[in-house]
Amino acid sequence: MRARIDEDAKGRRLVSEACVEPCAIERGMRIIGGKWTGSILWHLKDGPVRFNDLSRMIGGASKKMITERLRQLEEQGLVARQVMDTAPISVQYSITKFGRTALGFLDELRKWSEELPNGLNR
Template sequence: MKARVEADAKGRRHVHDACIEPCAIERGMRVIGGKWTGSVLWHLKDGPVRFNDLARMIGGASKKMITERLRQLEAQDLINRQVMDTAPVSVQYEITEFGRTALGFLEELRKWSESLPEDMVND
């Protein structure tokens, strides 16, 4: 449903028929907008990656945060977790076909981000 904005006699704006459910952008951001989520998916795009390698690729994120994000992404069927039968035991992660559907707009976000002025980016 599309929201309609009207002004009353005093010029005050009123919204009618607003969406009760979140809009498509908000829904998508709820899935992919968490801190480090896009980075995790991006670093898995070229194939399976072991946890410690992934942690090194994502500088600035704690292992605890990466673990939380990986669990969330696995629950959403965006990645698969595989325990390797090695000594010591290691775990690797791989993006799913569903997860790959996010790579197109992550690539566009990467391009857009690279075009931003340096002073616009706050670290």
Template sequence: MYARVENDTKGRRQVFEACAEPCAIERGMRMIGGKWTGSILWHLKDGPVRFNDLSRMIGGASKKMITERLRQLEARGLVRREVMDTAPISVQYEITDFGRTAIGFLDALRAWTESLPQDTSAP
């Protein structure tokens, strides 16, 4: 169900038919809305990536933050973790088929962002 906003007789805004919690947008944002989450999925779209390579691809995020987001994505079934039998041991991550379903709208977000004027910035 979606919210409908109307003004009452005194000009106050009233909300009717509010979304059941959580609404579809809220559920989606809970899945991939965390900071760096979309970037991680985007960088895994072309194939498995070792952790250290992924952390280099995502400038500005600490390894601790990337680790936390990867654990969340793995728990949600969006990413698969594989420990490689190498010396030293390394870990690589791969997007799952379920995670790949997010790439379409992440690509649309990328295209939308690139279409914005250069002086448009987030607060």
């Protein structure tokens, strides 16, 4: 962060904190701020989940979108993919040790959103 000093129309000094791009919040949001990302991590917290089961857990997301997010999470090291030697072949996903580091603040986000006034939790 760095301080930025501006003046308003009356010549008063205004000091604001400006993020040096990308700031820590922006970096974090780039990793887990994608639509369905937090939900995927949250649903993997209790153990490995097969793809079809995961897609059922996340209502409203298409299988294409879930696949896309899972690939991104795998590339970032948050999720591990395992191909099962079954007939037919199935794939399961699990959260990595690094991915588990996000669960604390995702739980805080869950608690915060549960306490929102009725008009805001849509």
